[in-house]
Amino acid sequence: MKIFLDPGHGLNTPGKRSPDGTLLEAAYNREIARLTLSRLQANGHNAQLLVPEPEDIPLKERVRRVNAHCTALGKTNVILISIHVNAAGDGSQWMNATGWSCYTCKGQTESDLLADCLYKAALKNFPVKRIRTDYSDNDSDWEESFYILRKSFCPAVLTEFFFMDGPDLEYLMSEAGKLALVNTHIEGILHYISFTPAIPQ
Numbered sequence: 001m002k003i004f005l006d007p008g009h010g011l012n013t014p015g016k017r018s019p020d021g022t023l024l025e026a027a028y029n030r031e032i033a034r035l036t037l038s039r040l041q042a043n044g045h046n047a048q049l050l051v052p053e054p055e056d057i058p059l060k061e062r063v064r065r066v067n068a069h070c071t072a073l074g075k076t077n078v079i080l081i082s083i084h085v086n087a088a089g090d091g092s093q094w095m096n097a098t099g100w101s102c103y104t105c106k107g108q109t110e111s112d113l114l115a116d117c118l119y120k121a122a123l124k125n126f127p128v129k130r131i132r133t134d135y136s137d138n139d140s141d142w143e144e145s146f147y148i149l150r151k152s153f154c155p156a157v158l159t160e161f162f163f164m165d166g167p168d169l170e171y172l173m174s175e176a177g178k179l180a181l182v183n184t185h186i187e188g189i190l191h192y193i194s195f196t197p198a199i200p201q
Contacts, residue, residue, distance in 0.1 A: 111149065
């Protein structure tokens with residue numbers, strides 16, 4: 001299974017930071033993605049950063065990259081996790097929203113299974129934190145028409161790491177919080193892979 005980790009945004013993206021400037025989303029996303037990548041690779045998994053560049057790569061190019069591998073390997077042999085930190089406001093003031101969440105595209109797809117595996121890992125790793133869910137379609141993930149989720153051929157999800165403009169910030173900046181985020185991604189990915197062995201083209 002080819003595992004793509006997509007750290008959202010870039011160091012040149014305006015805004016996308018905590019109101020006090022201690023958390024820059026692009027840098028934080030890349031830190032968590034690299035920590036997750038290192039552990040996956042150390043355990044023999046075929047994992048890669050979709051965007052190794054520090055700048056913000058357009059969504060169209062991100063999708064082109066992942067879909068090229070889907071075409072070469074088969075879309076059932078590739079997964080994509082787009083990594084983000086949530087915000088309730090525009091970064092200019094503190095807000096009150098909290099919680100971890102995961103998004104898929106609209107409709108029932110293999111992405112829903114990947115999201116479900118990540119939610120199970122989140123419940124384990126964040127036992128006293130809020131896990132944001134939407135059961136309106138009988139599963140826990142949120143559905144949105146995000147470009148990278150709609151256009152990627154493979155199972156693709158977008159995770160939101162709590163809220164950088166509210167009470168979650170202290171946890172996000174802690175080593176315990178970072179470790180729990182990494183563990184959630186790794187455990188969710190491996191759980192998904194256990195259900196979906198590689199399928200030859």
